[in-house]
Amino acid sequence: MSRLTLPPLVVVMGISGVGKSEIGHELADRYDIPYEDGDAFHSEANIAKMSAGTPLTDDDRWPWLESIGAWLHAHDESGGVVSCSALRRVYRDVLVSAAPRTTFLHLAGDHDLIRQRMEHRDHFMPVSLLQSQEETLEQLEPDENGELLDITPTPAEIVDEFLARTEVVDEQEGPR
Numbered sequence: 001m002s003r004l005t006l007p008p009l010v011v012v013m014g015i016s017g018v019g020k021s022e023i024g025h026e027l028a029d030r031y032d033i034p035y036e037d038g039d040a041f042h043s044e045a046n047i048a049k050m051s052a053g054t055p056l057t058d059d060d061r062w063p064w065l066e067s068i069g070a071w072l073h074a075h076d077e078s079g080g081v082v083s084c085s086a087l088r089r090v091y092r093d094v095l096v097s098a099a100p101r102t103t104f105l106h107l108a109g110d111h112d113l114i115r116q117r118m119e120h121r122d123h124f125m126p127v128s129l130l131q132s133q134e135e136t137l138e139q140l141e142p143d144e145n146g147e148l149l150d151i152t153p154t155p156a157e158i159v160d161e162f163l164a165r166t167e168v169v170d171e172q173e174g175p176r
C-alpha cells in the first residue's frame, strides 16, 4: 500500500491527455494546498518541439524534471500537487531524490477515450504524440510510492479512490 503523508506532496503522472491537470486541481482543492502544472516548467524549446509533433528526448526532459523536483522540495512543508508525465522510472527517481516523501497518482485509461478527450480541448500537445507517450511509459514498480487509477470516473471519484487506497499518515498524529 502506498503512503500519503500530510500535508500531501503528490505528483499526478501519466501520458498526455489523461487528466493530470483536472485531477491535480481536484486533489489540491481538497487539501487547500498549491497546484502547479508541470507544463509550466518546460523551456520554450521543449514546448515548440512538442507543438511541432516531435517527442522530447531524455536530454530535453532532465532539466525540466530537475525544476519539478525543486518545486516539490520547496513545497515539502506546505504540501502541494504538481502534474508531470513522469513516464519513466528514472524520471520519477529524479523527483523522489529531490522530495523523498512524494506520492505518485498515476492516471491511465483507454487509448480511444484519451484521444477523444484530447481532441476536445485547446492545448499545444498534438494528438499525434499520444503513441510515443504510450511507448515511453513505464508502469510504477512495486517499490515506488504510488497508485494506478483509471480515468473513466469523475475527477472527484478518482480522488476519493486514490485517498481510499493510500495509507494517509498525519506525521503529528500517526496513521488514520
Ligand SMILES: Nc1ncnc2c1ncn2[C@@H]1O[C@H](COP(=O)(O)OP(=O)(O)OP(=O)(O)O)[C@@H](O)[C@H]1O
Pocket: 014, 015, 016, 017, 018, 019, 020, 021, 022, 023, 039, 083, 117, 118, 120, 121, 123, 125, 151, 152, 153, 154, 155, 158
Ligand atoms: N475524469 C474525467 N472525466 C471527464 N473528462 C476529463 C476527466 N479528466 C480530464 N478530463 C478532460 O480531458 C481533457 C484532458 O485532461 P487534462 O488536460 O487534465 O489532461 P493532462 O493529463 O493534464 O494533459 P497534458 O499532460 O497534455 O497537459 C480535458 O479536457 C479535461 O477536462
Ligand SMILES: O=C(O)[C@H](O)[C@@H](O)[C@H](O)[C@H](O)CO
Pocket: 015, 016, 017, 038, 039, 056, 061, 084, 085, 086, 087, 125, 133
Ligand atoms: O514528458 C513529456 O513528453 C511531456 O511532459 C509531455 O507529457 C507534456 O508535457 C504534456 O503531457 C503535454 O501537456
